[in-house]
Structure formats: C-alpha cells, structure tokens
Amino acid sequence: MLSPPFRSAKHPLAAAGPGAAARVELAAAPKRVPEALPQPEAHPPLPAPDSEARWRLLQRLRRQGVDPRPWLERLERGALDPEPDLLATLAVLVDRAGAERLLALARHHGPDGLRQALAQELPGVDGAASAAWLEPLLSACALDPVWLVPLGRCREPRVAQRLREAIAQALEEHPPALQCPPAALIDLLPLLGQQRQGQDAALLISLALDPAPLALRRAALEGLALGLAAWPQAPLGQALARLAQDLDPALAAKAVDLLARLPAGQTLLHRLAPSPLEASVRARLGRRLRFSPLVLLVHGRSGGRIPAELEALAQDLAARRGAPVLLQALTAPAPEADPAFWAAARTAGALTLVPLLLLPGGHVRHDLPAIAERWRCQADGAGVALRRRPFLGAWPAWQRQLAARCAADRQAGLDPLWLHHPLEGHLAARYLGHLRLQLAAPGLATPYSAQACELPLAGPGPVALLPMTLASNRLSETLKAAFPRAADPSQQPPVRLHPPLLQQAPVRQFLIDALEVLP
The missing domain is CATH 3.40.1010 (Cobalt-precorrin-4 Transmethylase; domain 1)
Structure with a gap:
C-alpha cells in the first residue's frame, strides 16, 4: 500500500487526481526568530580627553541638541570628570535650571573649568542660551565676584552696571599711577565695551589715553574696539587719531585699524598721513588708506597736447596713491575713464576733481563748473561721490x-x-x-x-x-x-x-x- 503523497506549498495539487476537490490545505511555515538589533546607547561612554573620538562625540551632542540632564547626573554622581570641553558643550544645551546645577558643581570642584568653558561659549551662543545663564550668574556674582567675567559676556543693562561698579572699585583701590593694575581690571574693561552702552565711552577713552600702565591702556582700547559703533564718533575719532601717534607700536597700530572702521575713518586717516609715525604703524596706515581716483584738470597746450611735466606728475601720483590719475586738458575733449578707474572709484566711494589752475580766470569761473557738473553726473551714475577741490592757486x-x-x-x-x-x-x-x-x-x-x-x-x-x-x-x-x-x-x-x-x-x-x- 502506497503512502499518501506529500503536499507542499510549492506544489499543492501534486497528488490531486481528476475531480479532486479544489480546497487546498497549506502547511504552516515554521516561525523565524528575528536576530536582536543593536540598540543605540542612551549615554555613550566619553572617550579620553584630547582624542578625536571625544571631539566628534561632543560635536554630535551639540548638533543633535541632546537632553543634557543625564550628563549632568553623571557629573553629579562623579561618574564623569568636569573637563572644560564637556562643560562647554553642556553650557550651550542647558536651561536655567541646568546652569544652576553646573554652577553648584563648580562650587564643589572649583570654578576654573566652568569659567574657561563659559569664556569660550557665551560670546557666541544664541539669545536663549545666554538668557539661561544671565540670572544664575547674577546670583552667583553676589556670592563670589569670580563669576563677574563670565557674567560680563551677557549683554544686559544690569550686567553693565555691575561691571561699572567693579571697575570703579578696582580703580579706587589700585589707581593707574601705581603702575600695578589688578588682572581682574584688565579683564573687565573689554567686557564693559562689549556692553555697548554709550555712557561708558568717556571712561574707556580716558584710560586709553592717560599715561597709565600699558596693559591697562590696551584693555581700554580693546573695550573701545568691542563697542565701536556705540560710542560718540567725534570724540572717538579724535582719541584714536592721538593713539595712532602713540609711542607703543601695538597700541598705535590698533588705533589705525579702528579708525579705518569708522564712517569718517578715511578722512581721519588721510589727516593722519603727514604725522610722524613709527615705521610699522605707517605701513599699517598705508594698508588701511583707500585713495580715490584723481582727475587733474590742467590747461594743456594747443591741440589738446599735455606737457611732459604733467604726464610725469600723473604717473608718479598714480604709483604713490595706488589709484588711477586722469589728466583732462581744457584744450581737448573730456577723456573717457576706463573700467579700472570706475572700479577704483567704487572701492573708495568717490573720485576727486583737482583743478591745477593757478589764477581765477575764465577757466576757473566758467569752464570749471561745467566740467565738474559733467563728472558729477558720471559719478552719480556709478554710485560714487564727487569731491571737488579748490583751484590750486587758492591753496x-x-x-x-x-x-x-x-x-x-x-x-x-x-x-x-x-x-x-x-x-x-x-x-x-x-x-x-x-x-x-x-x-x-x-x-x-x-x-x-x-x-x-x-x-x-x-x-x-x-x-x-x-x-x-x-x-x-x-x-x-x-x-x-x-x-x-x-x-x-x-x-x-x-x-x-x-x-x-x-x-x-x-x-x-x-x-x-x-x-x-x-x-
């Protein structure tokens, strides 16, 4: 007797004869047990300090905006050391409660690591992160002035007032004449400038100009640099022009750089050019000056010919100014300025018309205004200003x-x-x-x-x-x-x-x- 045929899922009708029922019973397939997938570790171990793996992990935590609370718990349990790089990462992730927890840790382990982290992060964090630290640091400063420097990186009127009070006290206890300013004062002056409160300009300018210790003057100048746009421009420009002639080359060079950033800086730099300057400062001044192209209006000879002396003058001027110099003769049609001329004018924001005419004759009274108007129209079309100088004989x-x-x-x-x-x-x-x-x-x-x-x-x-x-x-x-x-x-x-x-x-x-x- 034959055994019944095997019915497989692949061939369900293999044993069905003619007229067999259409119903097919499928054999149940055996269940497959899935392999266990690796789960991401919620709190990965922190690689060794100064390793590339540690840097990559901390960067990933920043980008992903992870919840900092588990990391804070590990720090509080002593499972992690409060290294500055870890604290810097957490400083941009915590809310106000987290900031208070980090400050409490600093009271236990010492403030240096967190102060270093905040010095690195607070100047560049967004408004929310800065706001998270403001109130905790204000409270911490009331207990320990060591937190005043990190607090000073938050821009807020109450912070500016705290800095003013601390600076006034430091100056009273250590007058500049003693030639030994405390390190804290050197740190606080730039932070006062960073607050950008116009009322602080007078103090910073005074300390930068006074015959005080060089470190104090440099700190005050750095404060002026950090709040440059907030200060009254006229006294600031005058002070920087004086500092550019200082005996200390580093201080003078910094003043030249700041003058170049002022709205009227180019005018002030050009006024500074004839002054006696230290060689490196004069070189710095030369790099900061932007000279406008010149149009020299000359009489010329018949047929529009320009004498060789004037051609040589224009060539020497162009070489020394680093900007084009164009000669226009009264006896010839107006010359066409090339693209390089207008490119230099746009860089300097202006072109300058100088009439090299010696007497107030008909050329000065009649021809010159018409020529100036034509150049003014061209300058307006190029988006630059026209500076018109008096005729040479009037100088x-x-x-x-x-x-x-x-x-x-x-x-x-x-x-x-x-x-x-x-x-x-x-x-x-x-x-x-x-x-x-x-x-x-x-x-x-x-x-x-x-x-x-x-x-x-x-x-x-x-x-x-x-x-x-x-x-x-x-x-x-x-x-x-x-x-x-x-x-x-x-x-x-x-x-x-x-x-x-x-x-x-x-x-x-x-x-x-x-x-x-x-x-």
Missing part, C-alpha cells in the same frame, strides 16, 4: 610755496617779478592784489604771445622772472630763448629766468606730497 599752502621762492630770490640779491596771464573782473583784481601781498613782490600781466623785449625789465638790480605756469607753454619757451642760463654760475646775469614751476624740484615735491594725501 594757502601753495601761495606760501611761491612766497618762499620769491624770498629766496631776494636773499640772493634779485628782485622777484612774477608773470601772470592777463585777467579781467573784480574777483581777479582782488586775487592779484592778495597774491602781491603774499609774495611781497610785484606781478606783471603778460600774454602768452609776449616777447622778451616787451617786458619792462629796466631796474637798479638783477631781476628774477617767475612765470606763473606749471608746465612749459609758449611764453616760457620764448623767454627761455631770450634769457639763456649763464654758462658761468658765479656770474649774475641782469635777468634770471626761473623754469616752469613743475620743473623746480621743491615746488614739484610740494605738489606731489599735497596731492598724494588727498582722500
């Missing part, structure tokens, strides 16, 4: 330079006579009268077409002719041919002709120096 320093030239002639036994283009109008007459007084020498109206024989040079002694022209022109070339330089320097010719002003080394150097420091 008091320029007039003093000419007066020195005439004084040197008189000292050499010569009668100075300066030659100027004929002018018309009351303004021109007033200017010429003023210049005669400044130079203590007469002037003579002389057109460009004048010949040497037309000049009234008869007099008791030799004459020094000073043509009022920056560069060579038709008149200067005519006079040069008529009055050649004496072959023997020891001989005194009846007429000594001075070359155009830019060909005279002292005058050219003055102009270079004056134009170089323009903002």
Whole structure:
C-alpha cells in the first residue's frame, strides 16, 4: 500500500487526481526568530580627553541638541570628570535650571573649568542660551565676584552696571599711577565695551589715553574696539587719531585699524598721513588708506597736447596713491575713464576733481563748473561721490610755496617779478592784489604771445622772472630763448629766468606730497 503523497506549498495539487476537490490545505511555515538589533546607547561612554573620538562625540551632542540632564547626573554622581570641553558643550544645551546645577558643581570642584568653558561659549551662543545663564550668574556674582567675567559676556543693562561698579572699585583701590593694575581690571574693561552702552565711552577713552600702565591702556582700547559703533564718533575719532601717534607700536597700530572702521575713518586717516609715525604703524596706515581716483584738470597746450611735466606728475601720483590719475586738458575733449578707474572709484566711494589752475580766470569761473557738473553726473551714475577741490592757486599752502621762492630770490640779491596771464573782473583784481601781498613782490600781466623785449625789465638790480605756469607753454619757451642760463654760475646775469614751476624740484615735491594725501 502506497503512502499518501506529500503536499507542499510549492506544489499543492501534486497528488490531486481528476475531480479532486479544489480546497487546498497549506502547511504552516515554521516561525523565524528575528536576530536582536543593536540598540543605540542612551549615554555613550566619553572617550579620553584630547582624542578625536571625544571631539566628534561632543560635536554630535551639540548638533543633535541632546537632553543634557543625564550628563549632568553623571557629573553629579562623579561618574564623569568636569573637563572644560564637556562643560562647554553642556553650557550651550542647558536651561536655567541646568546652569544652576553646573554652577553648584563648580562650587564643589572649583570654578576654573566652568569659567574657561563659559569664556569660550557665551560670546557666541544664541539669545536663549545666554538668557539661561544671565540670572544664575547674577546670583552667583553676589556670592563670589569670580563669576563677574563670565557674567560680563551677557549683554544686559544690569550686567553693565555691575561691571561699572567693579571697575570703579578696582580703580579706587589700585589707581593707574601705581603702575600695578589688578588682572581682574584688565579683564573687565573689554567686557564693559562689549556692553555697548554709550555712557561708558568717556571712561574707556580716558584710560586709553592717560599715561597709565600699558596693559591697562590696551584693555581700554580693546573695550573701545568691542563697542565701536556705540560710542560718540567725534570724540572717538579724535582719541584714536592721538593713539595712532602713540609711542607703543601695538597700541598705535590698533588705533589705525579702528579708525579705518569708522564712517569718517578715511578722512581721519588721510589727516593722519603727514604725522610722524613709527615705521610699522605707517605701513599699517598705508594698508588701511583707500585713495580715490584723481582727475587733474590742467590747461594743456594747443591741440589738446599735455606737457611732459604733467604726464610725469600723473604717473608718479598714480604709483604713490595706488589709484588711477586722469589728466583732462581744457584744450581737448573730456577723456573717457576706463573700467579700472570706475572700479577704483567704487572701492573708495568717490573720485576727486583737482583743478591745477593757478589764477581765477575764465577757466576757473566758467569752464570749471561745467566740467565738474559733467563728472558729477558720471559719478552719480556709478554710485560714487564727487569731491571737488579748490583751484590750486587758492591753496594757502601753495601761495606760501611761491612766497618762499620769491624770498629766496631776494636773499640772493634779485628782485622777484612774477608773470601772470592777463585777467579781467573784480574777483581777479582782488586775487592779484592778495597774491602781491603774499609774495611781497610785484606781478606783471603778460600774454602768452609776449616777447622778451616787451617786458619792462629796466631796474637798479638783477631781476628774477617767475612765470606763473606749471608746465612749459609758449611764453616760457620764448623767454627761455631770450634769457639763456649763464654758462658761468658765479656770474649774475641782469635777468634770471626761473623754469616752469613743475620743473623746480621743491615746488614739484610740494605738489606731489599735497596731492598724494588727498582722500
């Protein structure tokens, strides 16, 4: 007798003959027991200090915003050491209750670890984390002033008042004249600046300027730096300009850096440029200055030709300023500024128009305003300001330079006579009268077409002719041919002709120096 066929799930009808019932009974599959999956450890062990694994774990805790309470419990049980890196991680995770627990731990283990952690974290934490620490630290300071430095990293009026009181007490107990400021005072001054309360500017400025210990002055300057935008700008700028000339190079360099951050800083830095500065401070000043491109408006010669002296002046200025210098001649169409010119203008926020014209003639009164208006329209289109300087002949320093030239002639036994283009109008007459007084020498109206024989040079002694022209022109070339330089320097010719002003080394150097420091 045959045994019944085996009915498998794969072949349920294998033994069913013809006409067999359609009902199929499936054999139940044996149950499979799943393997146990590894569960993440709720509180992983903390790797050894200074290890990469420890750093990665603490970073992960920060990113995930884990509940710090189990970690606090392990610290309170002594299962973990209160290392500063762990405390720094927990400092940004705890709420107010957690902050109080960490402060209680610090009272047991000592404050150094937590103070170090808070010094690292409180300046950069968000508002919620800072708020979590504010009240606990205020309470802790009432018991132990050691917590005043961490408290000072929270910006709040009550904190600022606590800092003022502590600084006043420290200054009373250790006046700056004693030359031994306590370390706590050095720590508190920057924190007072970080509070950014305008009323504290006077104290910080005074301590930075006074002949106090250098560490105290540097701490006060750091306080000014941390609250820079909160202080009254006028006294701040004046104080920083004085500090930039300090005998301590580090203090002076810091002051230069802060001046560069003020809204009117570039103007103050440019005023500082002529001052005697320590070499490294002057180098720092050079890196902080931003010079605007210059447009030098000059007379030019016929056909728009620009004399070589003016071309050389522009090249030297561009090299020394690190910014483009464009020459525009009155006798030629306005030049087109290239993209580099406008890029430099946008960097400096402005371009500067300097009329190198010596007399208030028609060019200054009529042509100059129209030219300035065209540049102003272009500057507005580029989003920069136009700075317009007075014409060169109106500069008091320029007039003093000419007066020195005439004084040197008189000292050499010569009668100075300066030659100027004929002018018309009351303004021109007033200017010429003023210049005669400044130079203590007469002037003579002389057109460009004048010949040497037309000049009234008869007099008791030799004459020094000073043509009022920056560069060579038709008149200067005519006079040069008529009055050649004496072959023997020891001989005194009846007429000594001075070359155009830019060909005279002292005058050219003055102009270079004056134009170089323009903002």
